[in-house]
Amino acid sequence: MSSSYESWVERRADASSSDSRIDLRSDTVTHPTAAMREAMYHAEVGDDVYGEDPTINRLETLAAEMVGKAAALFVPSGTMGNALALLTHCRRGDEIIMGDRSHTYLYEVGGAARLNGSPVRPVPTLANGALSPVHLARAFQGDDVHEARTGLLCLENTHNMCGGRVLSSGVLTELGTEARNRGLPVHMDGARLFNAAIALGVPTATLTAPVDSVMFCLSKGLSAPVGSILAGEEPFIAEARRGRKLLGGGMRQAGILAAAGIIALTEMVDRLAEDHECARRLAAGLADIPGIDIQPETVETNILFFGVRGPDGRPGDVAPLVAAAADEGVLFSGGDDGRIRAVTHHGISTAEIDHALAVLARASSSSLPSM
Numbered sequence: 001m002s003s004s005y006e007s008w009v010e011r012r013a014d015a016s017s018s019d020s021r022i023d024l025r026s027d028t029v030t031h032p033t034a035a036m037r038e039a040m041y042h043a044e045v046g047d048d049v050y051g052e053d054p055t056i057n058r059l060e061t062l063a064a065e066m067v068g069k070a071a072a073l074f075v076p077s078g079t080m081g082n083a084l085a086l087l088t089h090c091r092r093g094d095e096i097i098m099g100d101r102s103h104t105y106l107y108e109v110g111g112a113a114r115l116n117g118s119p120v121r122p123v124p125t126l127a128n129g130a131l132s133p134v135h136l137a138r139a140f141q142g143d144d145v146h147e148a149r150t151g152l153l154c155l156e157n158t159h160n161m162c163g164g165r166v167l168s169s170g171v172l173t174e175l176g177t178e179a180r181n182r183g184l185p186v187h188m189d190g191a192r193l194f195n196a197a198i199a200l201g202v203p204t205a206t207l208t209a210p211v212d213s214v215m216f217c218l219s220k221g222l223s224a225p226v227g228s229i230l231a232g233e234e235p236f237i238a239e240a241r242r243g244r245k246l247l248g249g250g251m252r253q254a255g256i257l258a259a260a261g262i263i264a265l266t267e268m269v270d271r272l273a274e275d276h277e278c279a280r281r282l283a284a285g286l287a288d289i290p291g292i293d294i295q296p297e298t299v300e301t302n303i304l305f306f307g308v309r310g311p312d313g314r315p316g317d318v319a320p321l322v323a324a325a326a327d328e329g330v331l332f333s334g335g336d337d338g339r340i341r342a343v344t345h346h347g348i349s350t351a352e353i354d355h356a357l358a359v360l361a362r363a364s365s366s367s368l369p370s371m
């Protein structure tokens with residue numbers, strides 16, 4: 001390796017860490033590691049639309065193996081991976097069942113309606129991120145000529161808006177069976193699938209066995225700069241590859257991105273446990289701050305939600321607390337449901353969690369109404 005290249009990697013790593021803010025808004029803010037930058041620099045590339053990018057081919061083979069599926073497809077984003085699953089599993093106009101707090105329902109630009117021409121049947125999301133088999137059983141539609149046929153069931157694991165809650169393989173099997181008994185496929189939005197597997201201490205493939213397809217992100221906690229994977233059976237992935245071209249996701253010499261994805265899968269999975277530890281530490285500290293409303297026992301992975309309580313014990317406005325913490329360089333997302341979201345990730349240490357707690361304790365004593 002040339003010395004100018006080494007100093008370039010060092011300069012980039014320095015630039016990545018020059019941000020002194022403690023950014024707990026999302027794990028999407030992670031930067032590629034030095035190993036990723038090096039792998040990207042050296043990546044062998046080819047035209048992936050011809051199937052000739054060796055690095056993408058390696059990533060897709062590795063990803064399929066890791067989630068126990070026959071084939072995988074590299075896509076630019078989680079949103080595109082989920083959209084392709086919907087497009088590939090369903091006929092145009094088929095109804096799609098998903099949780100009413102799922103990312104596919106709330107935050108993917110109404111893709112089911114816009115791309116599939118499909119009605120969505122939202123069912124209540126339980127506090128633990130699962131769906132109720134009773135609600136599901138009522139939601140499936142079939143032969144009645146008045147009804148749109150159900151085409152797909154979507155599940156989410158870990159569940160973002162439920163605070164990173166994990167669906168176990170038992171729950172997934174129970175829900176998947178409801179669909180499969182009716183001849184319907186199941187897709188899992190596993191943007192943070194590896195967080196679920198690490199939290200449960202099970203091989204990732206045990207969480208994907210009950211579903212027909214899974215999307216997971218190489219970005220977010222795994223820290224790749226770009227990219228997600230859609231995995232499933234070979235004919236499904238062959239058809240999704242066509243859909244990816246339709247959506248403009250055929251990326252040519254994108255091995256330069258896939259190289260970072262390979263590092264994400266080989267070097268960044270096990271360390272997710274550190275993020276979970278940081279989240280638990282944050283939750284425990286928050287529980288000790290007067291006026292903060294949190295249930296630390298529900299924190300299972302790297303996402304947690306908390307609120308503030310007014311003097312009457314009722315939920316208060318979180319905006320002043322988010323603003324006061326931001327003034328001191330600690331960033332949170334103010335959720336649209338009146339709660340604050342914190343997400344731990346690569347680059348956030350336990351010392352930074354402790355600093356964030358000290359800032360919050362100070363900010364809450366000045367910005368929250370006194371108890």
Ligand SMILES: Cc1ncc(COP(=O)(O)O)c(C=O)c1O
Pocket residue numbers: 028076077078079080082103104156158160189191192217219228
């Ligand atoms: C649960 C879940 N699914 C899908 C996505 C979409 O991923 P992307 O931002 O890569 O499109 C996200 C993004 O935050 C997510 O949290």
